[in-house]
Amino acid sequence: MIGFTGNTLDRADGLRHDPEAFAAAAGDWRARLLKLDGLLPEVSDDGRLAWTTLADLPDDAQLILLGLDEGRPHFAAYLPGFRPSTAPAMRSPALMTMLASLAPGEAAIYAAARSLIDWHARHGFCANCGTATAVIRAGWARQCPNCAAEHFPRVDPVVIMIAEHDGRALLGRGKNWPAGRYSALAGFLEPGESIEEAVAREIHEEAGVHVNDVRYVASQPWPFPSSLMMACVATAADDAITLDTNELEDAIWVPRDTVRAVLAGEPGPFLAPPPYAIAHTLLMEWAKG
């Protein structure tokens, strides 16, 4: 299972467009509320998310319908005024431990909730006219009372990829990464480009390597704060590296056998990415040959 995929809830899109049905779901005595401490989940010993009832929510809480499980409504709550930390989530050892312990599918529910709460917290005003907006559509949009513009949660597409050349994979390390960590290169896709074009542009920008073929491998949601990671393998025309030192601290070519050994837990020239990151999935796929 790819990290953050496998959400078993029915998103129940119809309920979002039906205020009466939504109110009924919020009034359902079986309704469950995801327990969060800020943006951190509570995780049980068997890797399950913790849930509670809606009973103790403050009056101004905004409900987000995560979905239904056999008809039972599951919610997250956004509390107006909540300010998420701007520190990179990836630097929180507590969060990393929780993510590693979550059962498949549970991390996916958490990802949707986290991305939406973070989005509400940083998008309370209308980008079109500056007026404070209101939550609509069961927490899946906001609307401006002044200009009527609707705003939907962002999902930012990101390409993450390895270039391959002569049986070796190009891995890079960012500035201030933990010692020994190397991973696939990555970057935001921009307006006016395809996935394949973004992959080629990023590899060239960051490492100076030209690629001439790009194959899509897999995708995952990445809730820090709300990306769609699209993993690809590209064939490099040659292996000369010209680092963009604003982006990368180092880049190396790693032979397939070495990647395979590191993923199997053996020591090597780099530390493997965590299993919930799609870089792990991507390297596993590539290592198969």
Place this chain on the structure above:
Amino acid sequence: MIGFTGNTLDRADGLRHDPEAFAAAAGDWRARLLKLDGLLPEVSDDGRLAWTTLADLPDDAQLILLGLDEGRPHFAAYLPGFRPSTAPAMRSPALMTMLASLAPGEAAIYAAARSLIDWHARHGFCANCGTATAVIRAGWARQCPNCAAEHFPRVDPVVIMIAEHDGRALLGRGKNWPAGRYSALAGFLEPGESIEEAVAREIHEEAGVHVNDVRYVASQPWPFPSSLMMACVATAADDAITLDTNELEDAIWVPRDTVRAVLAGEPGPFLAPPPYAIAHTLLMEWAKG
């Protein structure tokens, strides 16, 4: 060539982070400005975009660096106060004719320019605090003078797909579409889901069809206003259709031979999508078998 891909300009990311180099590019006498009438391009008989100089721009014009061609800077301009039409671009016969006439690569330059101008026009205020924001990074971002939040152009990932069953493809038609038009189903990917999950959800929501395997085919930027279209084929578990009549007016299963004939220009049960739409690419790929 897939529609809206093949941009030959070097996006010159480095210039965006270097105000002096950007000013030098804007002062370069060779600099070219994309000619637009609102959001409509001017297209020559041989399918090229029309360009002019920066000389006649009003003082408050905001330059967007589209990229370099052998060092020569290419810009688009956003004029503060410009309000794009909210009418669906796809209903403009003049625009459709222009798109069909653009040479490969030219449409890609236009796509980037159009998406960025439209984004600036509808995102002049800080979503975090409501303050008017200023253009930074050579037109590729905006920053809030009050809370310092940076805002980047949206790219909204959209899945577009055909379900296949027993050699037939599932095509649907939206409400108010031109007579005879059917195409691949499509929908916005949401926070907390992978491409593959979004494909399965959308096919089930819109047509009631369950799919059990999803293969990525290709992607394209779609500048109305700024989507990333990700085309997939999914294997349907069965062929029973349950229409969501809020989304679709009709859905039909079309045999491969029929799809092939329609794409070759023969009359059939549906009108082929235009060549610049990735639905066309997707159907062409699927028709090959």
